[in-house]
Amino acid sequence: MCSKPEDPVEYLESCLQKVKELGGCDKVKWDTFVSQEKKTLPPLNGGQPRRSFLRNVMPENSNFPYRRYDRLPPIHQFSIESDTDLSETAELIEEYEVFDPTRPRPKIILVIGGPGSGKGTQSLKIAERYGFQYISVGELLRKKIHSTSSNRKWSLIAKIITNGELAPQETTITEIKQKLMQIPDEEGIVIDGFPRDVAQALSFEDQICTPDLVVFLACANQRLKERLLKRAEQQGRPDDNLKATQRRLMNFKQNAAPLVKYFQEKGLIMTFDADRDEDEVFYDISVAVDNKLFPNKEATAGSGDLDPSMMLDTGEIIDTGSDYEDQGDDQLNVFGEDTMGGGPGSGKGTQCEKLVEKYGFTHLSTGELLRNELASESERSKLIRDIMERGDLRKFFFNSAQLLTLFSEGEDAQLLTISYYMLAWPQ
Numbered sequence: 414m415c416s417k418p419e420d421p422v423e424y425l426e427s428c429l430q431k432v433k434e435l436g437g438c439d440k441v442k443w444d445t446f447v448s449q450e451k452k453t454l455p456p457l458n459g460g461q462p463r464r465s466f467l468r469n470v471m472p473e474n475s476n477f478p479y480r481r482y483d484r485l486p487p488i489h490q491f492s493i494e495s496d497t498d499l500s501e502t503a504e505l506i507e508e509y510e511v512f513d514p515t516r517p518r519p520k521i522i523l524v525i526g527g528p529g530s531g532k533g534t535q536s537l538k539i540a541e542r543y544g545f546q547y548i549s550v551g552e553l554l555r556k557k558i559h560s561t562s563s564n565r566k567w568s569l570i571a572k573i574i575t576n577g578e579l580a581p582q583e584t585t586i587t588e589i590k591q592k593l594m595q596i597p598d599e600e601g602i603v604i605d606g607f608p609r610d611v612a613q614a615l616s617f618e619d620q621i622c623t624p625d626l627v628v629f630l631a632c633a634n635q636r637l638k639e640r641l642l643k644r645a646e647q648q649g650r651p652d653d654n655l656k657a658t659q660r661r662l663m664n665f666k667q668n669a670a671p672l673v674k675y676f677q678e679k680g681l682i683m684t685f686d687a688d689r690d691e692d693e694v695f696y697d698i699s700v701a702v703d704n705k706l707f708p709n710k711e712a713t714a715g716s717g718d719l720d721p722s723m724m725l726d727t728g729e730i731i732d733t734g735s736d737y738e739d740q741g742d743d744q745l746n747v748f749g750e751d752t753m754g755g756g757p758g759s760g761k762g763t764q765c766e767k768l769v770e771k772y773g774f775t776h777l778s779t780g781e782l783l784r785n786e787l788a789s790e791s792e793r794s795k796l797i798r799d800i801m802e803r804g805d806l807r808k809f810f811f812n813s814a815q816l817l818t819l820f821s822e823g824e825d826a827q828l829l830t831i832s833y834y835m836l837a838w839p840q
């Protein structure tokens with residue numbers, strides 16, 4: 414122990430005084446501590462409470478390393494919706510209008526169908542004919558995966574897609590939104606591969622808009638498989654492997670029926686038999702798009718490209734209702750609901766006449782053909798009468814061969830707009 418008093422003599426005197434006070438030398442043992450009065454230390458802050466003292470001492474500068482936070486920032490946990498640079502998170506929480514409400518909104522056509530149904534091919538053709546912008550959702554996702562290869566979230570999505578599953582809904586919608594916002598001046602946009610289920614459809618309506626038309630490409634399962642195998646050989650896409658293909662077909666089968674029904678109830682969907690040559694399918698789609706989106710004018714681009722001879726092979730527009738899932742047999746299920754969204758008095762006749770005038774078609778009325786057939790008392794007429802009497806008109810099946818016979822017997826004119834009018838029956 415060491416003491417360095419300022420005045421050693423004074424210090425010694427005070428110690429002697431202390432010894433006296435304790436009772437003299439006898440009372441002092443070897444371990445008796447003799448020192449001056451303990452002085453209390455002056456308060457460091459001159460009497461202020463500790464909190465306000467700290468406030469006075471700490472500089473106001475926010476860069477000061479020991480700045481106290483009133484609330485600590487939250488600790489982020491990793492999830493599929495979080496990404497390393499947080500830009501995605503910011504986008505997800507941002508609410509924005511995709512289309513400028515002060516300007517006319519681009520027309521939106523959604524093209525749906527099983528993997529390999531020809532969505533890409535038909536979407537591109539539509540875009541070209543009408544001068545619309547084309548967006549493939551599968552392609553958007555693939556591009557993003559390639560451009561953000563080190564990002565954990567997108568690496569996970571890459572795995573999901575390679576396994577044949579659907580990418581997360583909100584991410585997919587965000588990608589579409591971003592893309593749409595980059596092209597505000599388009600007159601129309603064709604979106605290929607969206608939506609895949611009712612949840613996506615609802616989300617699109619909620620966050621983007623109600624589409625103007627949904628094109629559904631119905632194709633036999635066997636044909637889808639064959640096309641996917643062929644594509645795998647040609648393009649080598651990682652998600653065209655056997656397991657992923659089966660998974661995608663199954664997902665499609667599960668989701669498509671409710672999806673088609675959803676759009677049917679809204680009167681937005683048109684179904685096309687995609688089991689045919691791509692030009693035939695496209696011909697039907699064009700006629701339908703002309704009518705639905707451009708009822709009063711010529712298509713904006715390439716309207717002269719349609720080759721009416723395509724219809725000689727009875728291109729069908731089919732309204733498949735919700736029973737179409739088994740697309741495996743070659744029978745076309747033709748239900749009475751009018752895919753043009755027109756009940757009695759809806760203008761089917763007028764539109765037919767316009768088509769006849771525009772394309773030089775022959776107008777065949779299915780109602781008339783059937784009435785003639787019934788009047789003939791043939792074997793077939795008994796079958797038709799039987800179905801009609803049971804009143805189960807929604808489940809009225811034609812197969813394409815029967816229809817052809819019916820029409821060709823009824824008229825020897827070119828079979829140009831048959832399928833169109835077929836949908837006007839039963840009334």
Ligand SMILES: Nc1ncnc2c1ncn2[C@@H]1O[C@H](COP(=O)(O)OP(=O)(O)O)[C@@H](O)[C@H]1O
Pocket residue numbers: 527528529532549550551552554573574575577578579580581585605606607608609613652661
């Ligand atoms: N709307 C979507 N929602 C979620 N995932 C999608 C969507 N569209 C495409 N994908 C993903 O991209 C994959 C490839 O899609 P796409 O290129 O349209 O090919 P295909 O028509 O053969 O399904 C899909 O299997 C799916 O994993």
